[in-house]
Amino acid sequence: ELRCIDGGGCIVANARHCGECIQAGAKCGWCKDPDFLKQGETVTTRCDELQSLLKRGCDEAMIEDPHGEQVVHRNKTVTNRRKGAEKLNPEDITQIQPQKLSLTLRSGEPQSFDLKFKRAEDYPIDLYYLMDLSYSMKDDLENVKNLGTSLMLEMSKITSDFKIGFGSFVEKTVMPYISTTPAKLLNPCTGDQNCTSPFSYKHVLNLTSDGNQFNTLVGQQHISGNLDSPEGGFDAIMQVAVCGHHIGWRNVTRLLVFSTDAGFHFAGDGKLGGIVLPNDGKCHLENNVYTMSHYYDYPSIAHLVQKLSDNNIQTIFAVTEEFQPVYQELKNLIPKSAVGTLSANSSNVINLIIDAYNSLSSEVILENSKLPEGVTIAYTSRCKNGLVSEGENGRKCSNISIGDEVMFTISVTSKGCPKQVKPETIKIKPLGFTEEVEITLNFICECECHKDGVENSDLCHFGNGTYECGACKCNDGRVGRQCECSSNDVATEDMDRTCRKDNGTDICSNNGDCVCGTCECKKRDNPDERYSGQYCECDNFNCDRSGNKLCGGHGRCECRVCVCDPMWTGSACDCSLDNSTCMASNKQLCNGRGTCDCGVCKCTDPKFQGPTCETCPTCPGVCAQHKDCVQCRAFGTGEKKETCERDCSDFIMIKVKTRDKLPQPNDASYPVMHCKERDANDCWFYYTYAVNNNTEKEVHVVDALDCPAGPDITPIAVGVVAGIVLIGLALLLIWKLLMIIHDRREFAKFEKEKMNAKWDTGENPIYKSAVTTVVNPKYEGK
Numbered sequence: 001e002l003r004c005i006d007g008g009g010c011i012v013a014n015a016r017h018c019g020e021c022i023q024a025g026a027k028c029g030w031c032k033d034p035d036f037l038k039q040g041e042t043v044t045t046r047c048d049e050l051q052s053l054l055k056r057g058c059d060e061a062m063i064e065d066p067h068g069e070q071v072v073h074r075n076k077t078v079t080n081r082r083k084g085a086e087k088l089n090p091e092d093i094t095q096i097q098p099q100k101l102s103l104t105l106r107s108g109e110p111q112s113f114d115l116k117f118k119r120a121e122d123y124p125i126d127l128y129y130l131m132d133l134s135y136s137m138k139d140d141l142e143n144v145k146n147l148g149t150s151l152m153l154e155m156s157k158i159t160s161d162f163k164i165g166f167g168s169f170v171e172k173t174v175m176p177y178i179s180t181t182p183a184k185l186l187n188p189c190t191g192d193q194n195c196t197s198p199f200s201y202k203h204v205l206n207l208t209s210d211g212n213q214f215n216t217l218v219g220q221q222h223i224s225g226n227l228d229s230p231e232g233g234f235d236a237i238m239q240v241a242v243c244g245h246h247i248g249w250r251n252v253t254r255l256l257v258f259s260t261d262a263g264f265h266f267a268g269d270g271k272l273g274g275i276v277l278p279n280d281g282k283c284h285l286e287n288n289v290y291t292m293s294h295y296y297d298y299p300s301i302a303h304l305v306q307k308l309s310d311n312n313i314q315t316i317f318a319v320t321e322e323f324q325p326v327y328q329e330l331k332n333l334i335p336k337s338a339v340g341t342l343s344a345n346s347s348n349v350i351n352l353i354i355d356a357y358n359s360l361s362s363e364v365i366l367e368n369s370k371l372p373e374g375v376t377i378a379y380t381s382r383c384k385n386g387l388v389s390e391g392e393n394g395r396k397c398s399n400i401s402i403g404d405e406v407m408f409t410i411s412v413t414s415k416g417c418p419k420q421v422k423p424e425t426i427k428i429k430p431l432g433f434t435e436e437v438e439i440t441l442n443f444i445c446e447c448e449c450h451k452d453g454v455e456n457s458d459l460c461h462f463g464n465g466t467y468e469c470g471a472c473k474c475n476d477g478r479v480g481r482q483c484e485c486s487s488n489d490v491a492t493e494d495m496d497r498t499c500r501k502d503n504g505t506d507i508c509s510n511n512g513d514c515v516c517g518t519c520e521c522k523k524r525d526n527p528d529e530r531y532s533g534q535y536c537e538c539d540n541f542n543c544d545r546s547g548n549k550l551c552g553g554h555g556r557c558e559c560r561v562c563v564c565d566p567m568w569t570g571s572a573c574d575c576s577l578d579n580s581t582c583m584a585s586n587k588q589l590c591n592g593r594g595t596c597d598c599g600v601c602k603c604t605d606p607k608f609q610g611p612t613c614e615t616c617p618t619c620p621g622v623c624a625q626h627k628d629c630v631q632c633r634a635f636g637t638g639e640k641k642e643t644c645e646r647d648c649s650d651f652i653m654i655k656v657k658t659r660d661k662l663p664q665p666n667d668a669s670y671p672v673m674h675c676k677e678r679d680a681n682d683c684w685f686y687y688t689y690a691v692n693n694n695t696e697k698e699v700h701v702v703d704a705l706d707c708p709a710g711p712d713i714t715p716i717a718v719g720v721v722a723g724i725v726l727i728g729l730a731l732l733l734i735w736k737l738l739m740i741i742h743d744r745r746e747f748a749k750f751e752k753e754k755m756n757a758k759w760d761t762g763e764n765p766i767y768k769s770a771v772t773t774v775v776n777p778k779y780e781g782k
Contacts, residue, residue: 011527014044018064018447018469021047023416026108029065031058032449032470038532040512040521043471043481045530052528064447064469068111074100078118078405087160090252093120095435102423102440105375105414112411115437117364117430121402124161124252126207127151127353130236132260133168133196135189135225140259140342141218147349148214154350158357163207164214165247169236170198171226172265172293174273178226188225196222200293201236203285207248230263235279237315238299239290241307243283251434253361254313257353259342261320264330270297281307301333308334309367314432316356318342318349335367336360336432365396365431366408372424372441374416380409417445485516501535512536533559546574570598584612609670611695622689623675626651626699630687631679634701638679651697662688662700669693683707 013024021030029050036046036058048056053063075098079088097116105111131137131144148164155162171177178188178198189195205217240247240256267278279299284292299307308315315337317327324341331337338359340352368377379394381387383406387397397406410428418424421443429436453468460472465483467473474483485495499507499514508519511531521531529541538559546552551562555573564573576599584591594603594613603613616622629648631638634655640647656662663672672690679685683705692698 010048011045011523013047015047016043017471017473018046019445019450022064022066022447023107023445026106029053029063030447030469031056031063032447033058033062034470036062036470037481039534040508040519040532040536040538041530042520044523046471048527062470064449066106066444066447068104068106068109068444070101070103070111070113072098072101072113074098078116079120090124090161090250090434093123095120095123095433096430096437098437099435100438102442103412104442104444105412106444107414107416110378110411110413112409115366115408115410115428116405117397117408118405119361119364119400119402122159122161124163124250125155125159125255125357126163126165126248126250126252127155127255127257128165128167128207128240128247129257129259130167130169130233130240132170132231132233132262133221133224134170134231134262135193135195135223136261137259138223140261141221141223143349144259145219146215148211148218150211151350151353152209152211154354158354161209161252163209163248163250164205164211165207166205166214166218167201167203167236167240167247168199168221169201169231169233170224171228171232172200172235172270172273172275172298173198174275174294176272177228177232177265189223194222196224198224198226199289200232201239201290203239203243203246203288206246207250230265230269231260232293232298233258233260233264234266234298234304235290235293237304238279238281238307239283239285241304241311241313242281243285244311246283246285246288249311249313253432254311254434255316255353255357255360256308256313257316257318259318259349261323261342263323263326265298267298267300267303279303301330305334309431312429312432312434314338314360316340316353316360318352335365336363360432362400363396363398364400364406364433366410366428367395367431369427371426372418374414374418375424375426375441376413376415377426378411378413380411382407382409412439412441414441414443417443421445480516480518499535501537508536509533511539544572546570546572574598576600582612584614607671609691609695615691615697617671617673617690622673623677626675626687626689627677630675630699630701631677631685634687634703635679635685635705651699653699653701655701655703657703659686659702662686662702663690679705681705681707 010021010024010028013021013028015021015024015028015030018030018032021028024047027049028047031046031048031053036056037043050063050065054060076094078097079092079094095118098113101113103111103113129144129147131141133141151164152162174180178184185197187193187195188198204221205214208214237256237258270276273294275294275297277296279296281299281303284290284296315334317331317337317339318341319327319339320342324339327339331339338356340356342349342352366379371377379390381389381394381397383389383397384399384404389396394408397408400406424441426439426441427436428439447469449469453466453473455466456463457465457467457472459467459482460474461478461480461482461484464478465472465474472481472483474480477487479485479487495517496507496514497503498517499512499519501509507514508521509531512519512521512535514520519534519536521533521536524530524541526541530539532538532540540557541550542560543551543557543562550557551564552568552570552572552574554568554576555562555564557563562571562573564570567577569575569577578599579589579596581599582589582596582601586592589596590601590603591608591613593605593608594601596602601611601613603609605613607616607619609615609617628638628640629644629651630653632641632644633648633653636644662674665672668690670690670692672688675687675689677685677687684707685702685705687699687701690698
């Protein structure tokens with residue numbers, strides 16, 4: 001089975017002829033050059049990605065690579081028309097563009113086109129009012145009897161071409177849905193109520209622009225009755241959809257108003273009345289009455305969706321509040337449908353219809369007919385306000401007003417070719433609109449050179465195949481590059497012998513299979529890698545490498561030997577013969593300090609290095625030259641801190657923690673210059689400068705500045721205080737000592753004088769006693 005794959009794996013598709021190749025992928029091409037294949041290569045290697053075929057030596061003119069195309073056959077411009085302008089027939093109004101085109105598809109190659117949609121103003125509308133006439137709808141019938149003229153008046157504000165029709169339904173006319181007693185068949189209602197006989201569906205009024213006629217005929221209708229609550233409305237909807245010639249539908253906007261106050265029967269419920277035949281989806285009206293309700297089951301929801309869509313009918317469910325949830329769920333299953341609440345006055349019905357119409361007409365949803373096998377379609381919508389959507393949302397645009405223009409991009413892609421190659425037709429249309437785009441699909445399943453093929457060609461071993469596109473396409477039962485062998489004889493010992501090199505034991509060097517006495521080399525997982533040669537002894541991937549590239553990236557590998565590009569040599573094509581890379585700025589090869597070997601300078605002076613031997617990392621001035629750049633990059637300071645990024649990005653900077661982490665001259669295989677510089681704050685910073693083996697400037701910097709330490713205030717203060725105290729104590733001690741010495745000298749002098757003194761012991765003549773004695777004369781001495 002052919003797989004559709006990416007271009008890089010075209011060869012994995014095993015395409016044995018051109019038609020299979022171009023179906024393998026949009027990037028695959030087929031080389032039809034008869035001399036293209038090398039020994040050992042199979043015919044399937046003619047199929048490859050285009051760039052790979054060119055690289056392998058196939059001339060561009062010899063590559064079959066057909067492409068799809070698109071042709072627009074009818075492209076009538078959308079109608080720009082205002083209300084009140086010249087009246088146009090519905091078929092003359094265009095809302096979708098283009099209308100017809102053809103696409104030619106190649107497998108895996110999308111074909112895209114733009115589809116424009118524009119809501120035309122004053123577009124004709126047909127509205128058919130389908131009403132439940134079971135007894136519970138008696139009050140609603142009274143409201144509808146005057147609906148015709150009122151609705152015509154309101155709709156004239158939207159369109160000048162409006163038609164209205166009427167139909168009614170009750171239920172299938174079999175038990176247990178209705179009572180089949182003769183009396184109940186004549187009047188299904190109880191008491192003195194006058195009701196008409198039960199019926200399934202009755203078409204009352206063709207679509208007409210006469211509102212009075214609508215009022216008159218609807219006014220003549222009578223209520224009927226049935227036994228169960230769900231009604232047979234689905235039967236009626238089906239007949240309204242498929243009996244267009246009875247209803248009078250035109251190719252305009254078609255609205256169906258379905259009015260009821262009950263639920264609905266659907267496919268399978270007919271078994272209760274013994275009805276098992278599925279609904280056939282065909283018109284069965286006789287005298288405007290559905291005659292096969294007792295014969296066919298109710299339609300399924302999916303069947304209704306299909307028929308409503310096929311006939312471009314948009315449905316409005318006007319139901320009572322009680323059944324709103326049921327019909328909301330039904331609305332979600334039926335595209336382009338709406339639900340409104342039915343109440344007891346006619347103005348409500350009119351507002352319900354107008355609101356529902358505005359809601360339905362403001363949304364456009366694209367749908368397509370069934371696609372052929374292998375064909376996919378993708379939509380991208382560009383709606384109002386620049387909203388772009390893809391996927392399922394790419395099919396629709398909402399909130400479209402009259403006169404608005406929206407665009408859809410539609411992409412159609414084919415995977416492979418259909419079993420029966422013939423033109424296919426698909427149609428795309430907006431749901432609820434009669435206009436459509438007709439697309440004819442053609443498939444590219446063969447190459448251009450296929451038509452020039454020669455059947456039973458002598459080039460294919462006496463006519464055992466068709467020679468086309470540079471290769472033999474063998475007949476059934478034949479194999480080999482020229483169809484020279486029968487498929488029954490491909491593995492004989494005699495044939496295997498011719499596939500052994502030098503009579504060895506390995507068949508096709510263990511890199512291929514012996515087919516028809518000829519080696520057909522195996523394929524590699526990597527489609528760019530191939531075995532070749534008479535015995536598959538060669539390959540294009542086992543050559544010498546340089547820089548992890550096959551043949552250094554400057555040559556191609558042929559039979560395990562590098563074939564170098566011009567100006568390259570060596571076993572791995574890694575030696576350049578171009579001396580321009582060795583030219584120094586002074587126009588000397590390697591600055592006159594080395595030799596140019598394979599485009600690379602080998603410096604003979606050990607002081608110099610770099611790509612042109614112009615860099616001298618140990619020469620004086622290197623440290624001062626890089627001081628400012630190292631300072632700004634490492635510490636964000638210095639004269640160049642404002643222009644650091646611009647001026648100082650020519651070297652690699654590596655930070656280290658301490659000086660002993662810096663590279664040492666004996667540790668590196670290249671010269672290293674140690675530098676010590678001082679900044680504006682008298683801090684030292686240390687770094688090394690070198691040019692490594694990859695000719696990259698490399699600077700290692702100690703990431704901490706070495707700044708002189710400031711005085712420690714505490715010990716100084718303590719020392720000063722202690723010194724003052726000690727000096728004070730010393731002075732006191734000296735003073736005390738001097739006092740002691742002075743006192744002792746004075747005391748000694750006093751003692752000496754005391755000893756030498758001579759004292760007079762006589763009485764002092766001028767001495768007078770201080771004592772005075774007084775005697776009291778009265779004292780008697782007692």
